Amino acid sequence: MDSANINSFHCIPYRYGARCCCAKPDITATTVPAGRYARLVLATDGMWDVLNPHRVLQVMSHIREPLTAARKLTVAAYHRRIATKTKDDDISVIVVDINYNDRPANMKQMKSFCGCCLS
Secondary structure: OOOEEEOOEEEEEOOOOOOEEEOOOOOOOOOOOOOOOEEEEEEEHHHHOOOOHHHHHHHHOOOOOHHHHHHHHHHHHHHHHHHOOOOOOOOOEEEEEEOHHHOOOOHHHOOOOEEEEEO
């Protein structure tokens, strides 16, 4: 499958038909000091449309493992979409721990995280 750059966005044609899927990502740059723990949440708008940053922090506050946090956020977003009868959308979540060995013993000490939307 060939891809093309259209208006600076990377576009991948659909397998069937001539339509093009163009990604327009939200990009945020954040500096994490050496030796400081940080948690990065990369998620599609399917999660961010229904979970605000405060709710994301609540869901993750007691979870130490990034994979478990990603799964919990996916499930929370799915249930929120159903409860609010929000239109169907994909929900993809990746949680990355930076300086993993420096994470707090009690994850409730985590006061913030870096969040990015993957369109």
